[in-house]
Amino acid sequence: MDLLNTLVEKGLRRELPSREEALAVLATSDDDLLDVVAAAGKVRRQWFGRRVKLNYLVNLKSGLCPEDCSYCSQRLGSKAEILKYTWLKPDQATEAAAAGVAGGAKRVCLVASGRGPTDRDVDRVSQTIGAIKEQHADVEVCACLGLLSDGQAERLKAAGADAYNHNLNTSEATYGDITTTHTYADRVETVRHAQGAGLSACSGLIAGMGESDADLVDVVFGLRELDPDSVPVNFLIPVEGTPLAGEWNLTPQRALRILAMVRFVCPDVEVRLAGGREVHLRTMQPLALHLANSIFLGDYLTTEGQEGKADLDMIADAGFEVEGAGTTTLPEHRGGGGCESACGSPDSATPDGATPAGAEPASARTDLVTVRRRGAGTDLAPNA
Numbered sequence: 001m002d003l004l005n006t007l008v009e010k011g012l013r014r015e016l017p018s019r020e021e022a023l024a025v026l027a028t029s030d031d032d033l034l035d036v037v038a039a040a041g042k043v044r045r046q047w048f049g050r051r052v053k054l055n056y057l058v059n060l061k062s063g064l065c066p067e068d069c070s071y072c073s074q075r076l077g078s079k080a081e082i083l084k085y086t087w088l089k090p091d092q093a094t095e096a097a098a099a100g101v102a103g104g105a106k107r108v109c110l111v112a113s114g115r116g117p118t119d120r121d122v123d124r125v126s127q128t129i130g131a132i133k134e135q136h137a138d139v140e141v142c143a144c145l146g147l148l149s150d151g152q153a154e155r156l157k158a159a160g161a162d163a164y165n166h167n168l169n170t171s172e173a174t175y176g177d178i179t180t181t182h183t184y185a186d187r188v189e190t191v192r193h194a195q196g197a198g199l200s201a202c203s204g205l206i207a208g209m210g211e212s213d214a215d216l217v218d219v220v221f222g223l224r225e226l227d228p229d230s231v232p233v234n235f236l237i238p239v240e241g242t243p244l245a246g247e248w249n250l251t252p253q254r255a256l257r258i259l260a261m262v263r264f265v266c267p268d269v270e271v272r273l274a275g276g277r278e279v280h281l282r283t284m285q286p287l288a289l290h291l292a293n294s295i296f297l298g299d300y301l302t303t304e305g306q307e308g309k310a311d312l313d314m315i316a317d318a319g320f321e322v323e324g325a326g327t328t329t330l331p332e333h334r335g336g337g338g339c340e341s342a343c344g345s346p347d348s349a350t351p352d353g354a355t356p357a358g359a360e361p362a363s364a365r366t367d368l369v370t371v372r373r374r375g376a377g378t379d380l381a382p383n384a
Contacts, residue, residue: 001032004039011043011267016224019217025261026213030253040260041290047268047331048293051323052315055107055142055272055294056100056384059301059376060125061087065113067146067181070243071169071206071236073302073371074113076181080241082302085377087112087124090131096376097132097139103308103384104322105297106329107140108132109165115182116147116190126159133160138325142202147182148190153197164194165202167232170211171218178209191226204232204274207258208250216258220265229330231266233259233292235276237303237369248364252284259291268331270294278306279368286318294329298383304370308384 003024010017028036063084065074073080088096097108110125117125122145129141142163143156153164168187169175175184187203195201203226205219223231235255238245255277262271272294273285281288285306289295299305306314315322323329375382 001035004035007264008039008042011040011264012046014268017264019221022217022220022261022265023213025264026216026254026257028257033253033256036260037256037287037290040263043263043267044271044291044293048270048329050320051293051327051329052289052320053107053270053272053294053323053329054100054103054105054297054311055109056097056103056105056297057109057111057300058088058093058096058100059083059111059113060093060128061085061112061114062302062377063113065115067115067179069169069179069181071178071209073239073242075242078241080239080302080371082239082371083373083377087121088128088376090124090128092376093128094131094135096382098135099375099382099384100297101136101139103297104312105139105384106323106325107142107163108136109142109144109296111144111165111301112146114146116149117145117152119152121145122152122155126155129156129159129161142200144202146190147186148193150193153193153199157197157199161199163200163202163230164191164197165230165232166190166194167204167206167234168219168222168226169204169206170209171215172222173218174211174215188222188226191228200230201226201228202230202232203228204230204234204272205262206234206236206275207255208236208238208247208276208280209244210247210249216261217265220262224265228269229334230270230272230294231262232272232274233262234274235280237276237279237300238364238366239303239369239371240366246364250280252281255280256284256287256291259288263291268334270329272296275300275303279365282368286314289315289318289320299372299375302372304372304374304383 144165273292374380
């Protein structure tokens with residue numbers, strides 16, 4: 001396909017596709033799926049070889065959030081029967097992080113529910129970062145604490161944090177349909193706070209919330225403009241008790257097309273296969289490794305993931321290798337920061353979005369959603 005040849009050439013040059021080209025990737029047929037994966041795989045291998053970076057989540061504080069994000073089981077008014085607990089102590093968080101590191105994780109992501117941290121919360125997380133770094137000097141620590149106030153990113157950086165995560169989640173045009181207690185602009189501002197403090201920015205999206213192809217392209221182009229180092233691609237986990245529990249819109253084929261589009265738009269950043277991969281990609285997860293160069297190991301914040309050993313077996317069986325602690329994830333030209341003008345500039349074309357290809361409502365696989373009952377906040381061993 002001329003489209004795919006053009007996208008590969010642009011990806012190898014770090015040139016931004018047009019919006020029309022990005023939309024065309026999402027509109028490709030299932031018959032063309034393997035060609036799409038193979039083309040995006042060439043771009044992935046150009047910048048990241050066959051390495052897969054492992055990341056591990058530690059949920060520092062679960063539930064009881066005052067925000068109303070419709071996708072989240074920890075939201076205000078959630079009826080989801082998830083684990084609820086207040087802040088883990090630094091030694092508890094360090095013990096949880098150690099399980100992930102032992103499983104091969106290169107980055108530990110410290111996450112806490114809530115609108116954003118108080119200064120006391122920043123102190124608490126700073127102590128946890130210090131405790132983890134004391135035991136695992138080489139591990140990367142990413143904090144995800146919500147909206148940041150002035151000076152908080154700098155304090156996290158001084159405490160030893162390497163990165164900060166704050167996802168854009170969906171397009172600016174539809175953001176108010178998903179969340180009303182804060183705005184898309186608030187999220188952009190927090191990512192910029194993190195970048196300004198010298199933290200590696202991690203910001204991504206959630207697919208499968210009923211959005212159009214145009215919405216997906218909008219948020220990914222917004223991410224490209226923001227230029228984070230890591231872009232997690234989450235697929236909605238429709239947890240019972242949340243407003244989006246009935247949104248079963250994704251097929252494995254559509255999930256792969258979305259990942260391919262993200263790789264073409266963000267060719268040289270860490271594209272992370274994140275929440276919901278087991279639920280929506282299922283047995284096609286190994287194909288996604290040809291598109292993403294990073295995954296979460298083990299469980300998520302409130303739901304269980306694939307067994308850690310199964311993740312490692314999948315990586316090996318697919319012909320990939322786990323990225324070691326001594327390897328720099330990003331290509332040299334990024335230097336851990338933005339790619340600036342070398343990455344091209346956004347195309348001005350803004351066509352209307354097409355109806356999502358292959359988005360026929362899928363059968364609800366509620367059997368694949370398991371609420372987390374192990375690891376942080378429990379007496380049971382974590383999954384890593």
